[in-house]
Amino acid sequence: MPTYARADVVFERGEGPYLFDTDGKRYLDFASGVAVTAFGHAHPYLIKALTDQAHKVWHTSNLFRVAGQESLGRRLVDNTFADTVFFTNSGVEAWECAVKVVRKYQYETGHPERWRIITAGGAFHGRTTTAIAATKQEKMVKGFGPMPDGFDQVAFGNMNELRAAITNETAGISIEPVQGEGGIRAGSLDYLRALRAVCDEYGLLLMFDEIQTGMGRTGKLFAHEWAGVTPDVMAAAKGIGGGFPLGACLATEKAAVGMTAGTHGSTYGGNPLAMAVGNAVLDLMLEPGFLEGVDRIARVFWGRLNELAARHPKVIAEVRGAGLLLGLRIQPEIVNGTVVDKLRDAGMLTVGAGDNVVRLLPPLIITEAEIDEAIGILNKVLPELAP
Numbered sequence: 001m002p003t004y005a006r007a008d009v010v011f012e013r014g015e016g017p018y019l020f021d022t023d024g025k026r027y028l029d030f031a032s033g034v035a036v037t038a039f040g041h042a043h044p045y046l047i048k049a050l051t052d053q054a055h056k057v058w059h060t061s062n063l064f065r066v067a068g069q070e071s072l073g074r075r076l077v078d079n080t081f082a083d084t085v086f087f088t089n090s091g092v093e094a095w096e097c098a099v100k101v102v103r104k105y106q107y108e109t110g111h112p113e114r115w116r117i118i119t120a121g122g123a124f125h126g127r128t129t130t131a132i133a134a135t136k137q138e139k140m141v142k143g144f145g146p147m148p149d150g151f152d153q154v155a156f157g158n159m160n161e162l163r164a165a166i167t168n169e170t171a172g173i174s175i176e177p178v179q180g181e182g183g184i185r186a187g188s189l190d191y192l193r194a195l196r197a198v199c200d201e202y203g204l205l206l207m208f209d210e211i212q213t214g215m216g217r218t219g220k221l222f223a224h225e226w227a228g229v230t231p232d233v234m235a236a237a238k239g240i241g242g243g244f245p246l247g248a249c250l251a252t253e254k255a256a257v258g259m260t261a262g263t264h265g266s267t268y269g270g271n272p273l274a275m276a277v278g279n280a281v282l283d284l285m286l287e288p289g290f291l292e293g294v295d296r297i298a299r300v301f302w303g304r305l306n307e308l309a310a311r312h313p314k315v316i317a318e319v320r321g322a323g324l325l326l327g328l329r330i331q332p333e334i335v336n337g338t339v340v341d342k343l344r345d346a347g348m349l350t351v352g353a354g355d356n357v358v359r360l361l362p363p364l365i366i367t368e369a370e371i372d373e374a375i376g377i378l379n380k381v382l383p384e385l386a387p
Contacts (some may be wrong), residue, residue: 014041
């Protein structure tokens, strides 16, 4: 189906932070498959994990124990706030599971009237009907109605508006610590702390969507760690599989009280192939010093981008983001898609986002040499776009 406005390029192979098309042209990949390929392309450790498992067993279903699930689940629990994990194939499946956890918790604890979830304007949680109903963006919901009810939207970062939206039917709050599709808008650490406090005050569950912000992207395993708070439920995906389809819904034991046998399921979720890769990704990500290295290189990149913005004020209005989830808000006279196209022509891949932003999502393994290369390409292309 013609649902994608695809660029006219076919990639044949990848190596680290680079992709090569069928004509042999090399591209610096600062898109990372939309924040997915955390360790770049063709990482030998991930390849070995996948191929070793492929020679054993691919699929058994969740009618039986899956050793890789038990291993990866335990490791995620040991390194996060969570007590329990449900594995999915994608981010939106993890988010849907989190919605069910929130509503079932309220039902099981004597509050069946609490089923509505507060979300933020500019959010993006995926493309299921429930997820687009939660975001309420016209470009996603138009023609797909009627939309499922149960979501109340407030302005991102506005605690006064959020408090005013809480009713006797409110079950929880769903927020991205940094909005990706919405324009790389980072919630302040005080905002994240205030969300935790208001949930505690009203008996609500706090649900973080860390599909894009998690798995090392901000220099912590998950972005909420910077604020020193924990959610009750969290959706994770993208970098968790390093390019292999994998997601996870993490929750506290308290929040998941209603998720008993038969309440949720997945045919492919947590299959042996995905678990082998997920465990390998976590091996790399939990190596001593790795996340600190991401934080360090991200600060270098942030500084270079601010210098770049100062040199090209007619094109760049603002640098945004956290860690290696960065965005350039482009001046309104220039369409961000034009910038993405020009950079691709010059050999650098980026991703568009809302609010006229160009996303920069390099793999977490980049070095200062690749940052220098990226800045060089940007310095070459941006003057050509100045009005």
